[in-house]
Each structure stands twice: as structure tokens, then as C-alpha cells.
Amino acid sequence: MNTKKICMALLFMAGTSSVFAADTPASLVTSYAAEAAKETPGFTPSATRGNNFFTREWGVSHKMPNCTACHGKDLTADGKHVITDKRIAPVSPAVNPERFTNYKKVEKWFKRNCTEVIGRECTAAEKADFIQFIIQEVKS
Amino acid sequence: MKRILVWDIPTRIGHWLLVTAFILTFITGDSEVQRLRHVAAGYSVAGILVFRVFWGIAGTRYARFASFMFSPREVVAYLGGLLKGKPSHWLGHNPAGSYAIFTLILLGFATVASGIADYAEVGGEWMETAHDVLSYTMLGMVIFHVLGVIVGSLAHHENLVRSMFNGYKQGESEEAIESGKAFWAIAPLALAILASLLVFIT
Numbered sequence: 001m002n003t004k005k006i007c008m009a010l011l012f013m014a015g016t017s018s019v020f021a022a023d024t025p026a027s028l029v030t031s032y033a034a035e036a037a038k039e040t041p042g043f044t045p046s047a048t049r050g051n052n053f054f055t056r057e058w059g060v061s062h063k064m065p066n067c068t069a070c071h072g073k074d075l076t077a078d079g080k081h082v083i084t085d086k087r088i089a090p091v092s093p094a095v096n097p098e099r100f101t102n103y104k105k106v107e108k109w110f111k112r113n114c115t116e117v118i119g120r121e122c123t124a125a126e127k128a129d130f131i132q133f134i135i136q137e138v139k140s
Numbered sequence: 141m142k143r144i145l146v147w148d149i150p151t152r153i154g155h156w157l158l159v160t161a162f163i164l165t166f167i168t169g170d171s172e173v174q175r176l177r178h179v180a181a182g183y184s185v186a187g188i189l190v191f192r193v194f195w196g197i198a199g200t201r202y203a204r205f206a207s208f209m210f211s212p213r214e215v216v217a218y219l220g221g222l223l224k225g226k227p228s229h230w231l232g233h234n235p236a237g238s239y240a241i242f243t244l245i246l247l248g249f250a251t252v253a254s255g256i257a258d259y260a261e262v263g264g265e266w267m268e269t270a271h272d273v274l275s276y277t278m279l280g281m282v283i284f285h286v287l288g289v290i291v292g293s294l295a296h297h298e299n300l301v302r303s304m305f306n307g308y309k310q311g312e313s314e315e316a317i318e319s320g321k322a323f324w325a326i327a328p329l330a331l332a333i334l335a336s337l338l339v340f341i342t
Contacts, residue, residue, distance in 0.1 A: 070172075081175070083172065083176055084175050102265075113172065115170075116173055
């Protein structure tokens with residue numbers, strides 16, 4: 001393989017990876033809201049609902065009753081996993097710019113965490129509300 | 141032909157411990173609540189495999205790696221015979237099965253290594269994907285292994301699953317292993333448990 005081909009391959013990889021990581025918190029809210037609007041016409045994301053969602057005790061998991069059990073109440077601070085004691089990077093994109101920039105990753109963690117904490121997968125409406133809350137919390 | 145001992149006790153115990161630990165890793169893999177159990181089961185898999193490598197060198201005749209090193213040509217010949225309905229018979233692992241065993245051992249170590257890296261938060265998303273791909277490849281290999289056992293059992297009219305429980309197969313008396321090495325059964329068990337305890341210090 002010559003140098004030109006290697007460069008082309010690297011450029012291609014860089015190009016595709018930037019496509020995958022092109023999401024922003026705002027763009028995710030928009031797409032989740034659009035999905036939610038299919039079920040509920042006129043749906044608009046609500047930071048208040050997102051806040052309630054984040055702190056609500058679901059009564060499903062004893063050790064992880066709500067999101068804040070691990071993520072903490074301060075979105076800009078580190079969280080701590082209640083089972084493993086491991087540090088969890090802050091949820092807020094303001095202090096942790098990697099957050100909510102990769103749809104696949106966001107979906108993976110919503111699925112994993114919603115299933116255990118809420119007892120089911122989260123709806124698009126809940127996801128839109130939650131990310132809206134994260135964004136507004138940062139601004140305020 | 142008579143009933144002879146082929147699989148020693150540590151090999152059998154190690155095999156079923158590995159089955160158990162492997163199933164546990166899959167049951168606990170998608171859970172944060174079960175995260176520590178997942179890690180402990182993963183360490184167990186590695187511990188049992190460490191024993192298997194040791195036993196592949198120091199074990200009894202059919203457990204030793206040297207007894208089931210086959211060339212790809214022998215695998216093709218074996219599978220060809222199987223397709224013709226006239227597979228050659230092997231008391232230990234057959235040529236196709238042997239590759240499943242070696243692949244499973246390597247995949248097991250690689251999967252645990254990537255899992256350890258994930259748990260230490262080394263390697264980021266790439267490592268998470270690697271762990272997923274490796275574990276599902278291993279699951280695929282396990283399915284291939286089980287299918288091979290079923291096909292082999294039918295083709296040779298012998299119950300290979302039962303042999304992995306009681307250690308016996310039909311063969312000539314001079315082909316039998318001399319001892320079940322019961323004493324060594326403690327080794328896979330101890331390694332499985334000790335390895336799982338690593339969860340408390342990592």
C-alpha cells in the first residue's frame with residue numbers, strides 16, 4: 001500500500017467518524033422531539049418535565065431508585081456509581097463537551113439505564129425533555 | 141471396545157465451571173446493577189482458562205494441547221468425511237472441534253482483557269465496541285462448538301455431552317487415561333473463585 005492510499009484511507013475514516021459524531025445536544029432534542037411529535041402531535045420539549053424525570057424515584061431498582069443515585073444532583077459535578085464506586089463524568093455538556101454528541105452512544109446509555117432504573121425503555125418524549133433540561137440547566 | 145476413561149476430572153470440572161461463568165457474564169452483561177457480578181464472572185472465566193492452559197501442557201493425554209494439534213488439511217479431511225457420512229473417529233477432540241477449543245480459549249482471554257480495559261476506562265468507545273464484538277464472537281463460537289458436539293454425537297453414535305459429565309467413551313483399554321486426577325479438580329475451582337475475588341481490589 002502506498003502513502004497516497006494510506007492518506008486516502010485515513011481521510012475517509014476521519015470523514016466517516018465526524019459524520020457519526022456530528023450530533024449536538026440541541027440536534028438530539030430536535031430529533032427526539034420530532035419522533036415524540038409523531039405519537040403526541042404538538043409535542044414540545046420541557047426542561048421542567050426533564051428535571052422531574054431526572055430526580056423522580058421510580059421504585060424499580062432498590063439501589064438505583066433514580067438517575068441522581070449515580071449521576072448526583074449537580075449536573076456539572078462528577079457522579080459516583082452506587083455499585084462500583086467508580087467516578088462518572090459530569091452529565092452537563094457545559095463542563096463535559098463530549099456529552100450528547102453521539103446518537104449511538106446516547107441511545108446505548110438511555111437503553112441500558114432506563115431499563116434498570118425506570119423498568120422500561122425511555123420514550124422519545126422523555127429523552128427530548130431530559131436533554132432539553134440538561135441544556136437549559138447549563139444556560140441558567 | 142469397552143467403556144474407558146477419556147476426560148479427567150479437572151478437565152470436566154473446568155469445562156462446566158467455564159460454561160457457568162460464561163453464562164453468568166452474559167446474564168449480567170447489560171446491567172449496571174449487576175456490574176460487579178459481571179466483572180467477577182469475567183475474572184472467573186480468565187481464571188478457569190489459565191487452568192486450562194496449564195492443563196493443556198500438564199494434563200492427561202486427551203486434555204493436552206499436543207494431542208489435538210491438527211493441520212487445516214486434517215480439518216478439511218475430517219469435515220469431508222463427515223459430509224460423506226464416514227467421519228474418522230477421534231477419542232479426544234476431533235480436528236474440527238480442536239479449532240473450536242483453541243479459538244474459544246483465545247477469545248476468552250481477549251474478551252476478558254478488553255473487559256478489564258473497559259472497567260479501568262482505558263481505550264474508550266473503541267474498547268467498549270471491541271468487548272462487545274469479542275464477546276458475541278465468543279458466543280458464536282460456543283454455538284458452533286455445541287452444534288459440533290451435536291453433529292459429532294449423531295455421526296459417531298456416542299453421547300459426547302454425557303462424556304463431558306462422566307468422562308467415559310467407548311474405546312480400547314490401552315487408549316484410556318490412567319487416572320481421573322481427582323486431586324487436581326481443586327485447581328480449576330480454586331482459580332475460578334480466587335480470580336473472581338479480584339473484583340474487590342480492582
